[in-house]
Amino acid sequence: MAASTPRRVLASWGVLVLATCLSWALGSHHDGHPGAANAATAVTLAIGFGKAHLVGSEFMELRHAPSALRLLFAAWILLVGGTLIGLYVLS
Amino acid sequence: MTVFALFFGAFLYERGREPVVFAASRHELTLAFGVVNTVVLLTSSLLVALAVQSHRAARHRRASRAIGGATLCALAFVMLKAFEWGALLSDHLDPATNHFFAYYFGLTGLHLLHLVLGTAALLLVRRTLRRPAPGRRDRLIVEGGATYWHMVDLLWVVIFPLVYFSST
Numbered sequence: 001m002a003a004s005t006p007r008r009v010l011a012s013w014g015v016l017v018l019a020t021c022l023s024w025a026l027g028s029h030h031d032g033h034p035g036a037a038n039a040a041t042a043v044t045l046a047i048g049f050g051k052a053h054l055v056g057s058e059f060m061e062l063r064h065a066p067s068a069l070r071l072l073f074a075a076w077i078l079l080v081g082g083t084l085i086g087l088y089v090l091s
Numbered sequence: 092m093t094v095f096a097l098f099f100g101a102f103l104y105e106r107g108r109e110p111v112v113f114a115a116s117r118h119e120l121t122l123a124f125g126v127v128n129t130v131v132l133l134t135s136s137l138l139v140a141l142a143v144q145s146h147r148a149a150r151h152r153r154a155s156r157a158i159g160g161a162t163l164c165a166l167a168f169v170m171l172k173a174f175e176w177g178a179l180l181s182d183h184l185d186p187a188t189n190h191f192f193a194y195y196f197g198l199t200g201l202h203l204l205h206l207v208l209g210t211a212a213l214l215l216v217r218r219t220l221r222r223p224a225p226g227r228r229d230r231l232i233v234e235g236g237a238t239y240w241h242m243v244d245l246l247w248v249v250i251f252p253l254v255y256f257s258s259t
Contacts, residue, residue: 004140004144005144006141006144009137009140009141009144010137012137013128013134013136013137014132016133016248017133020126020129020130020133020248020251021126023251023252023256024122024126026141026256027122027252027255027256027259028122037259038259040258041256044252044256044257045252045253045256045257047252048246048248048251048252048253049249051248052245052246052248052249054215055241055244055245055248056135056163056241056245058140059136059137059139059140059241059244060227060238060241060242060245065232076092076096080099080249081235082252083100084103087100087101087104087107088120088257090107091103091104091106091107091108091110
């Protein structure tokens with residue numbers, strides 16, 4: 001697996017900032033249909049957990065960690081993210 | 092992280108019980124504070140990740156400068172949070188106003204506490220990097236401090252959409 005390099009962490013930072021701008025754009029529009037607004041908000045939550053995974057994998061260097069730790073982290077992201085998005089959609 | 096996860100779940104559960112209160116209260120927040128603070132924290136994490144790489148390459152001065160930059164980002168985050176809280180409190184919006192603001196101040200306050208501890212860890216890392224010949228134990232301090240800082244960032248990127256968007 002490729003080692004972390006300054007270029008790689010810089011690219012990760014770029015993706016994280018772009019994802020933040022995308023969330024901002026999605027979360028700022030509330031004039032449309034309520035269903036569309038709810039879907040957009042669920043997407044912003046999913047983006048948040050995607051960003052959390054990227055922070056863990058690239059900045060914390062978990063992608064170089066033993067597979068058990070990588071799986072535990074992925075399970076936390078999927079379990080907590082899935083539960084929260086489910087709570088949001090169903091409530 | 093599990094405590095935060097439970098806190099996140101409780102926030103959304105309450106939002107389901109009081110959707111009108113949560114939607115109205117969320118509009119009292121200034122979204123720009125959340126966006127700028129997210130970019131500030133992501134930038135601090137980038138600097139910390141670059142510092143760890145410089146440290147491994149034995150470029151300790153460069154690593155120390157990057158940690159200094161990350162510490163400035165942490166101070167900027169605290170200042171912006173103080174402005175954000177100050178604006179809300181001056182409008183008489185506080186934890187006792189309703190459940191939304193109780194969770195808002197609780198979640199962001201608990202995160203801020205972790206951020207302040209993380210800033211202390213960054214200062215310790217910077218001091219370690221300034222030693223003439225950092226050893227094995229010093230490497231643990233640098234990598235442990237960096238990992239803690241990234242956790243503070245990781246929690247914030249989830250708190251951001253939860254607090255600023257999920258009450259619509």
